[in-house]
Amino acid sequence: MDKITVLGLAAGALTTFSFVPQLVKIVRSKSTHDISLAMYIVISTGILLWLIYGLIISDIPVIVANAVALFITIAILSLKIRYH
Amino acid sequence: MDKITVLGLAAGALTTFSFVPQLVKIVRSKSTHDISLAMYIVISTGILLWLIYGLIISDIPVIVANAVALFITIAILSLKIRYH
Incomplete structure (x- = not known):
């Protein structure tokens, strides 16, 4: 894996x-x-x-990072609605 | 511009x-x-x-979206530190 890919994966892990x-x-x-x-x-x-x-472009890092992030942001959204 | 690119741009605009x-x-x-x-x-x-x-991969949408997002998240971070 080249250094640029590692940089992209690190960026994705941090934002996720x-x-x-x-x-x-x-x-x-x-x-x-x-x-x-x-x-x-x-x-x-x-x-x-x-x-x-x-899913359309069949890109595993994009799928995994966004599936994880979606789970977390929906949890925050649910708690925002619950404790509103 | 194909439909998949439009979907990606819409996704980027929303998250940014x-x-x-x-x-x-x-x-x-x-x-x-x-x-x-x-x-x-x-x-x-x-x-x-x-x-x-x-910047390394010379991808304009990635550069623009993240430059804008960085500006906003640093503004939020600065206000968090200021009003802490």
């Missing part, structure tokens, strides 16, 4: 898993007052489109 | 601009208590790597 600390913070605090509902609706829709795009 | 309502919410409320500092440090780093990746 960046939502984990936000999810953990909400689960612990049960508070979502400052979280934007619109942001998580728009980003979850965008990530779903990325996932469909990955 | 999803951070705008969060930034607007913070600017208005001046409150970032529920926002995860770790999330915005990790995602800004990841987006910076995406931007470098885009």
